[in-house]
Structure formats: structure tokens, C-alpha cells
Amino acid sequence: MDHVPDQTINRLPIYLRCLSQARAVGIAVVNSLQLAQMAGTNAAQVRKDLSYLGELGTRGVGYDVEGLIAHVSDVLGLTEKRRVAIVGYGRLGGALHGYRGLADRGFDIVAVFDDDPEKVGRPAGGLTVAPVSALERDLRDLDVEIAILTTPTSAAQEVAERIAAAGVHAIMNFTNVRLELPEGVKVRPVDLSVELQVLSFYLARSS
């Protein structure tokens, strides 16, 4: 499994969502073309991506939806809950905390941090906003595995270093800072404007 290309890994959550949607409408078997159409790719790509996970489909029939959901979930490590912290509890941090899509998929927000004295100690969706000064201690005590970084730009690099030093090896980076962190820390940059830029391309072409 170590040789699965990053591009394939990036598509697995998308296949998983499509499969869940198919299951929700009562579809028990899908073929690669159907899955490709749902996922916005092509059938050859689907077959190639899924081939990395083993011999999964039946030629001429397709993939068992339930079985494939279980398998992809397992590969993605989604069969266990992941403990997540949000660092930077402004509007975006708050919105992510309230975003049902995370809890639904097994991501438990177990801590939220901010360094604004006005916010620290306040209730926040079943939690209490913790001070950034307690970051290292709390991340360790709570066994946090993934940090969502939503601090202001100016604090991002320093806070990310502290998160990494506290043993958290996965960071979802919503700031526009290119983080420099020790090897072994996986960072996923999220730029909400990317999708708008893709839409802009189609608008520019069609006008």
C-alpha cells in the first residue's frame, strides 16, 4: 500500500463520497464508468486507482458498493475516530467546528484554541476555548492527531512549529502561509479560492 500515488490518495475520499451517495439511493453495484461520472473523472482512471487497493471489482459487473465503501474507508484509516484540534478560533475556525461533515466522517473536534483573552475560557460547542499557551500540553493530553490551522497569517509558522513539536504529524492548513516543518509532518494546504478560480475559467470560456 506504500506505493499508492498521492494523486490516487487524493481521489479516494471523492470515490468514497460517491459510493456513499450511491448507497443512499439504493445502488448495490456500480461499474467504473458510473463511478467515474459521479467523481468527475474517467473509467480508466477509476480502475487504475482502485487497482492499487487490490482485486476489487468483478469484470463485466462492477464493484460491490458496500464492500468498496468498507475497503476504501479502511485504506483511508477512517475505521477509527480521529482526534482533531482547531487552532485559531475566529470565524473560519468556528465554522469548521460547526461543520457537520467532519463529525459525520469520524473526525472528532476535541479542542479549540485561540490567544484572544476575550475568547479564552468561553464555551464553544460543547468545548471551552483553550489558550494557545496551553497548546503543547493539551495536544499531548488529548492525544490529538490532526490540527486544523486557522490562525492569522502572522502566527501561522510559529504555531505550526509548536503543533509539530507537540507530536501532531498532520496539519490542515487554511492559512496562506507555506509552512516549513520537519520531515514527517504532513501538511495539506487548503485554499478556498481555488474552486472559485476554476469556476472563473469556465465563465471566461463561456463568455
Add this chain to the structure above:
Amino acid sequence: MDHVPDQTINRLPIYLRCLSQARAVGIAVVNSLQLAQMAGTNAAQVRKDLSYLGELGTRGVGYDVEGLIAHVSDVLGLTEKRRVAIVGYGRLGGALHGYRGLADRGFDIVAVFDDDPEKVGRPAGGLTVAPVSALERDLRDLDVEIAILTTPTSAAQEVAERIAAAGVHAIMNFTNVRLELPEGVKVRPVDLSVELQVLSFYLARSS
């Protein structure tokens, strides 16, 4: 330009961000390997993607950063401002409204809508929350080109149909509903849990 593959289009905003970062640190020329490393892909992919845009680089030298930024921006239709509305002004809608990355890249939020009487009429970052009942009229009057859909799941399909009927042909869909809309309406689904699922994969592999 009509034959540019969707996958390439999806990567253009990422190259654009990398090029802007390179420019910000004073780099005037990048080669395909450098750009690939920044973008998390490989050099052959970069060369192939950029080849769709014309003869851009100089063999053995690389790409002129400033020139490539201008060219990719032009292809993505980013040289003109895009007028955007946020439909559903809950926490996520509010966070997106306050997200500086959008305005910085030429996306002007010109209207925000909600159907909660408590919110309608309230000030919202220089705008006033408009009622969803005024959707069609306001989208037309304000020449909105892109709608960001952040309604509750239950309202998503109906509101999206009204957005499309009002002549808005690009929707960034933050709900988990698979929208069924007339051909010609481009929908980009955004699922914030995808990046967490990718991180989960790496955590599962490393443990």
C-alpha cells in the same frame, strides 16, 4: 483553449499560487521541477499542463515567473473581477465572507442571503443580509456570476435551481447535496472533510 483537460484546469490555480509565492520571495525564473515540487506534482505533469496554454517556457532555463502569472491569470479569467453572492449566511457563509483570500484574488462578495428573519436586514461586513425571497431579483440586479451555496442540506436543491434560473451559471457547493441542475450550470462541490481524509490515510500508514 477549449481542449484543456479538466484535471489541468484544476491544477492551474495551484500553479498560480506557487508562482505568486515564488515571486513574493524574489524568484524571477522557475523550472518545471521547482514548480512541480512547490505544487506537489511532477515535472512532466507541469510541462504537459502548461503546454496547453502555448509555448511558454525556455528549454533549459524555465518559466518567467511574472509572465507566467499574467498568462495563467488571463486563462483563468482572473483579470476581471468576479461578482459573487453567498446564499446561506450561517457560520460557514459568514466565515467565507470574511475570508481575505477571496477578495485578494478578485472575487467580490456583492450580496449575502439568508431566510432567517433574525438575520435578514442585519449589517454583514459592509453589506446587508438580504432575504432569500429576493434571490432572483438581486442576483440579476447585481450581475452576480458565481454563487456560493452554504444553505442547510434541506434547502440546497431548491435554492440552487432558483440561482440557476436567475442566470447564475457557476455554483460553489458547500452542502453535501449532489445538485441536479440544467446543463450549462457548472457546479464545484467542496467537501472540507476530503483533506482530513487524505491526512487520515497518511496517519494510518505511519502508525
